[in-house]
Amino acid sequence: MRFDAITLFPEIFAGITGHGVTSRALSQGLWSFHAWNPRDYTQDVHRTVDDRPYGGGPGMVMMAAPLEAAVRDVQADRERLGQPRGQVVLLSPTGRRFDQSAAAQWIAGPGKILVCGRYEGVDQRFVDRCVDEEWSLGDFVLSGGELAALPMMDACVRLLPGVLNDDQSALQDSFHVNLDGLLDSPHYTRPEIYDGEAVPEALLSGHHARIARWRRDQSLRLTLARRPELIEQARRDGRLDKADEKLLLGLQG
Numbered sequence: 001m002r003f004d005a006i007t008l009f010p011e012i013f014a015g016i017t018g019h020g021v022t023s024r025a026l027s028q029g030l031w032s033f034h035a036w037n038p039r040d041y042t043q044d045v046h047r048t049v050d051d052r053p054y055g056g057g058p059g060m061v062m063m064a065a066p067l068e069a070a071v072r073d074v075q076a077d078r079e080r081l082g083q084p085r086g087q088v089v090l091l092s093p094t095g096r097r098f099d100q101s102a103a104a105q106w107i108a109g110p111g112k113i114l115v116c117g118r119y120e121g122v123d124q125r126f127v128d129r130c131v132d133e134e135w136s137l138g139d140f141v142l143s144g145g146e147l148a149a150l151p152m153m154d155a156c157v158r159l160l161p162g163v164l165n166d167d168q169s170a171l172q173d174s175f176h177v178n179l180d181g182l183l184d185s186p187h188y189t190r191p192e193i194y195d196g197e198a199v200p201e202a203l204l205s206g207h208h209a210r211i212a213r214w215r216r217d218q219s220l221r222l223t224l225a226r227r228p229e230l231i232e233q234a235r236r237d238g239r240l241d242k243a244d245e246k247l248l249l250g251l252q253g
């Protein structure tokens with residue numbers, strides 16, 4: 001999977017290219033990353049990438065020309081390497097909401113070209129001419145598209161075969177956040193007694209079926225309390241078994 005980022009601050013991407021499982025996966029060739037700075041595609045001595053908004057208003061807007069020139073260079077680079085084109089994505093609060101199923105869809109494709117805006121936004125003519133999709137991390141405003149692109153890239157890379165091996169954090173079900181779309185159960189590690197607080201006895205039993213049942217019950221309780229709609233979704237998808245339904249019946253009364 002190849003990710004390209006059009007960004008004024010390539011160093012931000014060190015957050016995933018330089019640390020942790022995503023960094024190791026990069027060095028193993030499980031994915032690739034290239035940053036392209038619009039400032040490198042300016043013609044003037046001041047390397048201008050932004051200007052004041054027509055119609056007035058606060059702040060600055062990113063100009064179309066440097067952004068388009070960068071996107072065209074990415075596409076030419078992919079073509080030169082015989083790689084598929086890849087969709088141009090603008091990170092924006094007005095975009096479609098990213099989630100785990102979006103990550104699963106993204107990794108099925110050739111890899112996105114992520115346009116990371118700064119200031120108040122980007123010239124609409126660039127959007128009309130070059131952008132295929134707009135995606136949002138959530139209903140909030142960030143200082144730059146990079147801060148939405150990073151988590152999306154991380155969620156995708158973790159799903160690639162070979163990135164998370166079996167004994168790392170629980171294998172991700174490709175459709176939902178944690179094991180089959182329920183919220184994760186609580187985690188504990190040494191010491192067994194922490195400031196007088198013990199680890200739940202089930203987890204010390206060494207009885208795998210009992211441990212799995214305890215974790216499942218914890219997930220169901222937490223999901224019912226915080227995200228009941230995920231219970232409904234699991235029920236519709238037929239992912240709740242009889243023991244699950246029995247527990248839920250007891251909780252919901």
Ligand SMILES: NC(=O)c1ccc(N[C@@H]2CC[C@@H](O)C2)nc1
Pocket residue numbers: 091092093116117118119120121122135136137138139140141142143144145148
């Ligand atoms: N919720 C999000 O995913 C999101 C994405 C981008 C963003 N800010 C950038 C800065 C200027 C404009 O290009 C958009 N804020 C929020």
